[in-house]
Amino acid sequence: MTNNYVLLNGKLSRDIEVTKNDKGNSFVKFCLICTRDGINSYSDYINCIAFGEIANAICRKGEKDTAYHIEGNIRTNSYEKNGKKNYSTNVVVESFRLLDA
Template identity: 35%
Template sequence: MNKVILIGRCTRDPEVRYSQGENATAVARYTLAVDRQFKRDGEQSADFINCIAFGKRGEFAEKYLRKGTKIAVVGRIQTGSYTNKDGQKVYTTDVIVDEHEFVESKAASQNNGSGSTPVSTDGFTNIPDGIDEQLPFN
């Protein structure tokens, strides 16, 4: 079985091209920055995954996805290779998108996590001191 599920942010606006011919098909390419669960000192904290969406999914990407948009992607991994202009063989790994959808609101996406409610590094919202009586729990 070849199935991958990713949640991350678009690193740039999708690059969309249309195939030639009578029934032109959208082909959208974008890169998803997916946070790593664990990281070692000196290592990057995210992986950058190339995604390709065809047809209606490509049109959706062109219309709605922008740099910083947080989405969930379901698809399959596809590997390939080609010879570049210098004669070197280049290997590729892409996710062919079967589904993608938003995982946060448009307002949250525009703020990119810089909203008025601070979040600590452990993923929990910081609650200001002195509002204990306003909380529905203790």
């Protein structure tokens, strides 16, 4: 059991496509819009990334506004761009399912 576990329900913010890295491995980056319930409801835009067969499967129905249930873990990363260190946080998708519209 891991302490780093995320469950999200939301809709894709845009159409998505599978990309291949230099080694030929499939991945997809996408943003999931998750609306919070309550009187002053608002939406969180959660950056997600999926790899391999999961990436290919998500893209089969990867149109904007498609609703998904996502399970995964939070992963932080750092990279250099223009001589400056940048940080990112993504949910790495371990499993998913389509939600009814």
